[in-house]
Amino acid sequence: GAGVSQSPSNKVTEKGKDVELRCDPISGHTALYWYRQSLGQGLEFLIYFQGNSAPDKSGLPSDRFSAERTGGSVSTLTIQRTQQEDSAVYLCASSLAPPLTAPNTEAFFGQGTRLTVV
Amino acid sequence: AQTVTQSQPEMSVQEAETVTLSCTYDTSENNYYLFWYKQPPSRQMILVIRQEAYKQQNATENRFSVNFQKAAKSFSLKISDSQLGDTAMYFCAFRKRSNDYKLSFGAGTTVTVRA
Numbered sequence: 001g002a003g004v005s006q007s008p009s010n011k012v013t014e015k016g017k018d019v020e021l022r023c024d025p026i027s028g029h030t031a032l033y034w035y036r037q038s039l040g041q042g043l044e045f046l047i048y049f050q051g052n053s054a055p056d057k058s059g060l061p062s063d064r065f066s067a068e069r070t071g072g073s074v075s076t077l078t079i080q081r082t083q084q085e086d087s088a089v090y091l092c093a094s095s096l097a098p099p100l101t102a103p104n105t106e107a108f109f110g111q112g113t114r115l116t117v118v
Numbered sequence: 119a120q121t122v123t124q125s126q127p128e129m130s131v132q133e134a135e136t137v138t139l140s141c142t143y144d145t146s147e148n149n150y151y152l153f154w155y156k157q158p159p160s161r162q163m164i165l166v167i168r169q170e171a172y173k174q175q176n177a178t179e180n181r182f183s184v185n186f187q188k189a190a191k192s193f194s195l196k197i198s199d200s201q202l203g204d205t206a207m208y209f210c211a212f213r214k215r216s217n218d219y220k221l222s223f224g225a226g227t228t229v230t231v232r233a
Contacts, residue, residue, distance in 0.1 A: 003162075031219065042122065042209060042223035050219075059220075089161060106153075107221065109163035 002026075004110035006092050012116045013082055021077040021113045025094030032075050033107060034067060037089040046090075049075060082117045089114050122212050124224035131200045132232050138185075139195045139227045141210030147171075149215035152186065152193045157226070158206040166208070169193065171215070200231045 005024040013019050025032050034046040045059040049069045060066070064082075069075040079086055093107040121144040131137035143152070154166040169177045169186050176184050181201075185194045197204055210224040 033219075033221075035221075035223075040127075040225065042124075042225045043211075043221070045220045045222075048219055091161075091163065093163070106165045106168070112161045114161075 004092055004094050004108055006090075006110035006113050008113060009111065010114045010116075012118060015084060015117055016081055018078065018080045019082055019115065021079075021090050021115070023075045023077070023092030023094075023110060025073065025075070025092070026108055027073075029094035029096055029108075030072070031095040031105075031107075032069060033093040033095075034075070034077050035091045035093065036061075037091055037112070039088070043091065046077070079115075082115075084117045087115055087117045122210050122222050122224040124210055124227050126227045127225070128228045128230070130230045130232060131197075133202060134199055136196060136198050137200055137229060139197075139208055139210075139229070141193045141195070141224055143191050143193065143210070143212050145191070145212065145214075147214050151213045151215060152184075153211040153213070153221070154182070154184070154193075154195045155209045155211060155223075156204075156206045157209065158203075163209070167195070197229070202231050202233060205229060205231045 007022045030051045032049040035043040037043050047067045048056040064080045067077045089112040091109055091112040093109045095105045095107045123142045129137055150171045152169045156164045156166045167177050167179045167182050169184055176186050181198045183196045207226045207228050209226045211221045213221050
């Protein structure tokens with residue numbers, strides 16, 4: 001696609017329910033990142049996928065959060081048993097090559113999913 | 119861990135004037151990259167400018183320029199001839215030059231350009 005696509009754009013869910021957020025990266029981009037942006041805060045790293053390598057999950061805040069990337073393309077971030085503190089904008093980004101081999105490769109961001117837990 | 123601090127939550131500037139956003143960071147690394155990202159109301163993050171720490175020359179992209187002071191760990195962004203379309207939230211970000219792909223972001227500065 002022309003850019004990173006995220007869906008849904010907005011999601012309101014009840015506390016305790018599970019949600020799935022989708023990210024469609026730019027075609028051919030091998031690296032994919034998830035960030036969380038809470039109100040008034042900067043971006044918090046959640047998880048990183050690169051090709052077929054094991055993802056770096058070090059930023060996931062709890063075991064209620066998980067993510068997968070199927071076929072090296074689309075990624076889904078799942079939040080189980082949502083809590084009010086999970087309310088935030090979830091941003092996905094992709095890049096052409098891992099920073100290991102191309103340090104100047106910038107990350108392109110989607111428009112994010114605004115999650116509201118009520 | 120790297121810490122990125124943006125001490126100005128909000129800035130307001132008259133159209134055509136200049137505004138400077140501050141950013142400081144804390145790191146023990148010698149080689150790294152610094153970035154300014156713009157996030158308009160559409161929420162889409164856009165890279166404005168990047169600086170490589172091993173380059174002394176300050177980066178410039180059209181009306182955007184930076185003042186990189188490595189010893190002071192300061193990385194300010196100057197927006198010249200401000201335009202209404204510059205209204206957005208601006209984030210300063212840091213990444214090591216080595217095998218670390220995580221971008222560390224500051225809390226952001228909301229810039230409002232007044233007509």
